[in-house]
Amino acid sequence: MTQNNRCASGGRIDRSRTLRFTFNGKSYEGFEGDTLASALLANDVRVTARSFKYHRPRGIVGHGPEEPATLVELDGEDASGNRPATTVPLRDGLSARSVNCWPSPEFDIGGVNQLLSRFIPAGFYYKTFKWPNWHLFEPSIRKAAGLAAAPAQPPSSGHFEARHAHADVLVAGAGPAGLKAALKAGRAGKRVFLADEDSEAGGSLLNCDLSIDGQPAMGWVEAAVLELRGMANVTHLQNATVWAYREHNLLIVNERNPDQGSIIERSWRVRAGEVVIATGATERAMVFSNNDRPGVMLASSVQAYFNRWGVIPGKRVVLFTNNNSAYAVASDLIAAGVRVEAILDSRSCVPQAALELVPEITVQSSTVVGDVRGHKGVKAVKAVSSSGSVNWIECDLLAHSGGWNPTVHLWSQSRSTLRFDEDLAAFLPYQPVQNCTAVGAAAGQLTLDQIIDGGEELAYEIEPLWRVDLPGQRGKAFLDIQNDVSVSDVHLALREGYDNVEHVKRYTTGGMGIDQGKTGNINIIGTVAMQKGVPLQEVGTTTFRSPYTPVSFGAIGGLREDSVLFPYRHTPVTQWNKDNGAVMYEAGARWRRPGYFPQQGEGLQDAVNRECRAVREGVGVYDGSPLGTFELKGRDVPQFLDFIYSNMVSSLTPGNGRYGLMLSDDGLILDDGVVFRLDEHRWLVSTSTGHADSINQHMEKLLQTEFPDWQVMITTVTSQWNNATICGPRARDVMQALGTDVDLSPEVFPFMSFRDGTVAGFPARIVRVSFTGELSFEVNVAPRHMAELWAKVIEAGAPFGIQPVGSESSHVLRVEKGFLSLGHEVDGTVDAYDLGMGWAMSKKKTDYLGKRSIQLRREGKATRRELVGILPEDHNRQVPEGAPLTPGGRKEATEGLVTACVWSVVNDRWVGLALLKNGHSRHGEIAHVRLKDEVIPVKITKPVFHDPDGKLLRS
């Protein structure tokens, strides 16, 4: 198809480069520099979309991000949904489709909705589909009224990026005002960040034919860009939209297709000392019957398509306006040889300067458009004068201008205030809340001469017309074209009591969606004001929210995807674990740990049973490196540890350690771990893996806020020590086989002590602690030696059948011993007495953190959930962790829950732990686990199923 609407010359396109593309399956051609919209108009494609709700035929309305009507879905490597056609750069091979229509925008089955439009006004869905349940209808309604789906697959190549930047001055917009501000700041040596959403600088000057000091205005733009390019202190980006303005002058910029490697889009997070908002102004629509027909376009967009892309989207044009700017459009069209049938001006008195621009055109003042004829394209417009006379004017393009709205989105996002200006009939920036300034059209300077010395442009004058209101009017008059919100919808909202503009927005959805009401919002406000009989200032605006224009999720996420979606931590043994078939997953604090080590043909339970049997009957080894470890130094460490632990710690002598509980302010368990005294003033504290960071913060906070004079210095050494913990009856044999200069006999090296020495030739600290209930040696070495140590442990342990042990087996082993686990038994509701650990509550210390709270709670004598063991009556019946216990298994309030249930190889049955009301006094009773379709009886026991006296771990 030829480009029938393309002028023979002109425009800022490269006619030597023809681009081929498809739209709704048909092939077309355009030029380098086109947008999809300009190329479609050049090819005289009139119906480009169907509307959101009524499926009315729609064409292209605007030329930039304000486009409300034509959203497209891109296929192939550009795959994305709901892109305004005006913002899609044309490229060779582009494939685009209209959204919200089937089978095509020309013939759309959903168009039947137009016949039913009387019955489906705003709020219809919520009133009608409330019984029996909205969610029953929601999927089909969404399908009927929805937009494009998100792409099913991520881009096949390239990646998104997010980066940070800092600037003295951020300038949003590279139109004349923005360039002027950037030049001023750049010349002053400031670090300038200039970002503009368009593909080239110039702003409104790209779209019209203005001059500065008698020279083409674009010449001034090119000189300004050149000068900025020469400044090392200036970052100038095009195709970069400043879409969010956050606290403390943090602005977010989305840069599309940066010319750098494989980056698809880049998100900039810019912290600016000062922000200059030079975002220009957006033309607003006129509101009249059938103002959404294909061929009804914004006047400035018609001008832009001609001047910038060499496209005239009609042969016979009528202009409808309430302000001067449309006269320059008419002047350009006349110069291009287009037949301008008439200018309809709602004002009673048209300024002489405007008339002088179009001496040969019929200007009908005090006249409005009453209707548009033509379903899939404008055929004629109905001109209605204030005297009531009516005449139909045949045409194929209606260009209308309802005036200009300063683009105050960023200003408002900064929480700065707006005021309504009666002269401009627009909301203008008023009081800044952050360090920002609005300049140029964004500040209400709507003509070039106000911005640039020597600029020449017709003065801007307007008489607002918020909607055409004629008796006997037929046809929908749209305020928000994207959401199909008409004047009657707003009237309905007001009648139903939604008279606050925010409520009107939510009731009608006017101003929502992808265009965020750029062309229609103020007409909604004006309509509300007219209906209520109040000034616009009193109606106010709705909240401007980011993003100003749609942004890809990919750009927001940046590099965070795939393997780096979440942080992860490795130990030096991670690679060995992977090489040996471990099933890896996160096990707290971002550590990737081995869950279990399946051997050939083994499932999870088989592998866990094998690992547990090794620990109970032979020997196993696990990587205990992730445990949080801190070295504390200072004279006041003993009293500090006595304060944060519930038991006595200060009485420890060097070389020995003690298990302890940390409580929170409210006397509940915060963490557990062991403390060792290294020497007089040095201590080693270990915490649970998952709580390492929070316990570090807890200790620092106490020291900085409660005890600033105490001499306690904390150093995190979690990653300075890795450990291989050898556990099981043959652990001592493996240690001997490894070779050590430490006497391992229990008399010399007892449980809960440590020794420094060498193991397998490496400097090591051996600690006798046990988290499995078996004889254990925790061999701590520097990470630089850990991988080698691990290999030697496996080698030395081979004759004893040593098995690597994963987190799943550790869980089983600790349940068999009744050792508590944070997140299982310690769920933020229990104290030490509930867990049968009253022995850890010091009777000697005058005070410690949480002591008073726990005493008060205990004095209340309220029923408590207490830790018990449970044995399913059916030995082979597993009980789900988290399952509730109810009296008699009846449907009553729970009396507890199962915290853990594991297969015990030493007991050859399932065993579990539970928190149960008054559990300590109920040993021997039968409790009942209530599931959805089943009640499982379980015997209540002491919470220990292996070596109750602890002889093995002390052996």
Added chain:
Amino acid sequence: MTYDVAIVRQPLNALFDLKGSPAAIQNWAADVLPTLPERPNSRTGQASVELYHVGRNHWIARAPLEQEAELEKHLSPTNCPAEISIVRVSDTLTFFRVVGPQADEVMSIACPLDIHETEFGEETVTYTELFGLKALIMRCEDGFEFAVEQSFGDMAEDYLSRAVA
């Protein structure tokens, strides 16, 4: 590659964490350490030993790994007075160097800090955030050097390779 940089994961360094009053630190270790940096988030150097002032009464001494034993002998962490804390932390940090003409661009992907030369000079060293992780950052010849907690080393490398892919 998207950026003209070289990324090098550094071998271990000798690192010692020092805490205590400046006077007490100097009394104990003046003969082996450079002069204490006067300003927070700055560094001093003497021969191959550097000293980073990373917090109130908090420094990190850094030297090539070959000097670890010698430094430890002089700093004597186990014998130092109660008023100061010296802990060998050589294995706790993994260092990376990002060098080349576009090193600052790669760093700006990772780091929210203003690392422009006017704000972040040769002598600056500070804890900040890189890829959301706590990190120590400073300039080096033709680029930047940073360190993350050792267990995050693989992730930082993963992130960097994605950034420059």
